[in-house]
Amino acid sequence: MADEGWVAVGAGASTALETFEEPIAERITRVGQDRSDLLAFYKFPTSDARYERLTRFYNDELSALSQRPFESYDQEAKVDYLLLKNYLKRSLRTLELDNARDAEFAPFVQPFATPIRDWVQTRMEVRVIDPQEVASSFDATAREVRRCRQLVRGAKPSRYSKAAGHRAARTIEQIRNHLREMFEFYTGYDPSFDWWVREPYDRLDAALAALPAYVREKLAGIGPDDEEDAIVGEPIGRGGLxxxxxxxxxxxxxxxxxxxxxxxxxxxxxxxxxxxxxxxxxxxxxxxxxxxxxxxxxxxxxxxxxxxxxxxxxxxxxxxxxxxxxxxxxxxxxxxxxxxxxxxxxxxxxxxxxxxxxxxxxxxxxxxxxxxxxxxxxxxxxxxxxxxxxxxxxxxxxxxxxxxxxxxxxxxxxxxxxxxxxxxxxxxxxxxxxxxxxxxxxxxxxxxxxxxxxxxxxxxxxxxxxxxxxxxxxxxxxxxxxxxxxxxxxxxxxxxxxxxxxxxxxxxxxxxxxxxxxxxxxxxxxxxxxxxxxxxxxxxxxxxxxxxxxxxxxxxxxxxxxxxxxxx
Known part of the structure; x- marks a missing residue:
């Protein structure tokens, strides 16, 4: 029956929506937007959840693309198909390379990055938090940051490359920024959060603020006066090229x-x-x-x-x-x-x-x-x-x-x-x-x-x-x-x-x-x-x-x- 322009269809009947074939140009636009949203949501560097979600996204899109009717496309659409396939494969390789680079400095960064990552993700998913638990976690995390300095100070000269040290310092700066965003999401809106978390946060933030310069100096040989003009770079090797x-x-x-x-x-x-x-x-x-x-x-x-x-x-x-x-x-x-x-x-x-x-x-x-x-x-x-x-x-x-x-x-x-x-x-x-x-x-x-x-x-x-x-x-x-x-x-x-x-x-x-x-x-x-x-x-x-x-x-x-x- 018809009602205000809607048409009822019987069970099992095919509709235009069910048979819709996503044009390849629109698929490209969607993939680009989906990727941007995923990167914005899974934004924490060194996060396993980020790596796993993006890996699944690229593989799922590659699999879905392989099912498209390539031979029926005109020349423009065939080129778009190949562009998208190439883009997805390259994105996977880049993700794997970044993950391997992050693994180089994981021993001294992950102990404090992991609890911060969990609180950032809790904030992103808007789940219930216990301010007292957050405060306790921040105090423990600040101790891990201090321990990180000890690990860096005691590292053998050949243990970490200059590029790894420089990348670690940039990553720590990103972690600090994400922690600040998490804190500012709650502070001023939840009185109990301010009561419990303000001082532990300030201690943790101060510890993180001082860490990148320390890591750069000890591992990359870049002192505070040299930071602006330093040139480090990360060679990717012949295979990467x-x-x-x-x-x-x-x-x-x-x-x-x-x-x-x-x-x-x-x-x-x-x-x-x-x-x-x-x-x-x-x-x-x-x-x-x-x-x-x-x-x-x-x-x-x-x-x-x-x-x-x-x-x-x-x-x-x-x-x-x-x-x-x-x-x-x-x-x-x-x-x-x-x-x-x-x-x-x-x-x-x-x-x-x-x-x-x-x-x-x-x-x-x-x-x-x-x-x-x-x-x-x-x-x-x-x-x-x-x-x-x-x-x-x-x-x-x-x-x-x-x-x-x-x-x-x-x-x-x-x-x-x-x-x-x-x-x-x-x-x-x-x-x-x-x-x-x-x-x-x-x-x-x-x-x-x-x-x-x-x-x-x-x-x-x-x-x-x-x-x-x-x-x-x-x-x-x-x-x-x-x-x-x-x-x-x-x-x-x-x-x-x-x-x-x-x-x-x-x-x-x-x-x-x-x-x-x-x-x-x-x-x-x-x-x-x-x-x-x-x-x-x-x-x-x-x-x-x-x-x-x-x-x-x-x-x-x-x-x-x-x-x-x-x-x-």
Whole structure:
């Protein structure tokens, strides 16, 4: 019978809801949201419950995905299937790696982390608590924190790596933050909680507050005065790199990629020598580079300089019909200043959704002021202004927010940074953008920098280079000031970037350049159409982008095999 639009169905009858097939794009959105919620709920580091729940989530989603009708999908849906499968498998590997790293310092962290974890989880699940029991537990936990100091002090020098010590200190800071959130959830709302728990909490919080610096100093060799500038990093080894390369769909070994970088660096050196001769320095390109470094703008001129270069890049791609530029994308560009302290990590300017410009201030040292001004050198910035904004990251992220935005879950440096650096290669090849030798020196400086990033990041994770040696490579190979080299290495290994992120710039650009040869140079579509299709496809490993654009046959067990670089 019908009643207000509802229809009664007999027992066993099939309904539209029962036969609903979740579209693959919606599945991706759901998986991303489910994962975010699970991470927010099971937030405690080193928690067995967190590890087990996320492991079950990834495995369940992989199992469910394998039941989907892959062969019935169109090309876009097949690519989405493979993207999601790759994402889930990679997430499992990352979870296992993190769990193994946490196990290194478990002997001295878990005794006090476990009771705190239990109270945090009790608060998350909003279960009944006994304030007197909490107070007693906090007193006992504070004793475990003091015992942790004894274990750390008595540890043999070879017992824990510097990376393990540094990771343990960060984890303790997270534990303290979660404890504070648990305490603040109850305090002020439950009088008996304040009565019993306030003093035990303050003692436990004070003990936890002092512990990270102690662990860093004893295990990582980082004193309180060195903490801000320390570079530690966590090498993942050759096996870890191979797993990351598989996830990024790069069918090369780390050693082969180092040879790619060395070959590209040799090309850069030859081009540097050509520009150096034009400038009257003969083959002494390092002297030419130092000359160009000194051609920076006076203090106060940086913002207008950078904005003019951004406009130049935008006008160039529009004039030559290289890519579509939506009006709002160029109209709504914003600019901000990078705080002096942040310039220790980012000494140049940054882009993406908006511009961040480094700017010398009276509070900075002379060396930092010089670094800031050189970061905005006209000839160096000409190659980076369009890299960061249009047609680079700003345009890329603008479109990504509007065209198949669910694919931003599959963010990869080979697509993100590769796209921006690819445009440096496009403009270089056109020969009417970097018109003077000083501009070419500035552009080549950055290309050399990207070659060096591949070498030092891969060799660091292979255990073949220390952070100090990475800094020396940037100074010797590229001509960086030592302060900027330190900032680059610190940014590479401070934990905010994936192990292959720095390699992704040049390798992603080389992938896109090869794909351009296969599409544009073969007359399959005009240049503007090619670039628009890449942007609208959104983020993914470049080999899957290639399969999408070239309509290649795909199967559920797709493996990377595209050898995009020859001669190594």
């Amino acid at each position: 191979l797993a990351e390369l598989e996830a990024e769909m790069i069918p090369y070994s780390p050693e082969e990629l180092v040879r790619v970088a060395e070959k590209e660096y040799a090309w850069c050196e030859a081009e540097m020598a050509k520009a150096s001769r034009e400038m009257g320095f003969g083959d002494k390109w390092r002297a030419a580079l130092e000359h160009v470094k000194g051609l920076f703008e006076p203090p106060g001129a940086q913002p207008l300089l950078i904005k003019s270069l951004v406009d130049q890049g935008t006008e160039y791609v529009e004039k030559h019909r290289l890519v579509s530029v939506p009006h709002v994308a160029k109209e709504a560009i914003r600019m901000y200043m990078i705080p002096p302290a942040a310039q220790k990590v980012s000494p140049f300017f940054l882009g993406g959704t908006y511009l961040q410009v480094s700017y010398p201030t009276s509070s900075m040292s002379h060396a930092d002021k010089l670094m800031s001004m050189r970061g905005n050198n006209r000839h160096f910035a000409k190659a980076t202004a369009f890299h960061e904004m249009i047609p680079g990251h700003h345009l890329q992220l603008f479109v990504a927010d509007r065209a198949q935005p669910y694919r931003r879950l599959f963010s990869t440096p080979f697509y993100i940074e590769g796209w921006a650096l690819y445009w440096e290669m496009v403009f270089w090849a056109r020969r009417d953008f970097f018109t003077c030798p000083e501009d070419r020196v500035g552009s080549l400086f950055w290309r050399m920098h990207r070659c060096a990033r591949i070498v030092f990041s891969l060799k660091f994770h292979l255990g073949q280079m220390t952070p100090a040696e990475c800094i020396e490579l940037l100074v010797d190979w590229v001509g960086h000031e030592r302060a900027t080299a330190e900032g680059e290495v610190r940014r590479s290994f401070n934990g905010d970037y994936s192990p292959l992120y720095q390699a992704g710039y040049l390798l992603g650009a080389l992938q896109l350049w090869k794909l351009r040869e296969e599409v544009v140079d073969q007359g399959l579509c005009p240049e503007k159409v090619f670039h628009d299709r890449m942007l609208n496809a959104n983020m993914m490993p470049i080999e899957l982008l290639r399969a999408l654009l070239l309509k290649q046959d795909l199967h559920p067990d797709f493996k990377s095999k595209w050898r995009f670089y020859q001669g190594i």
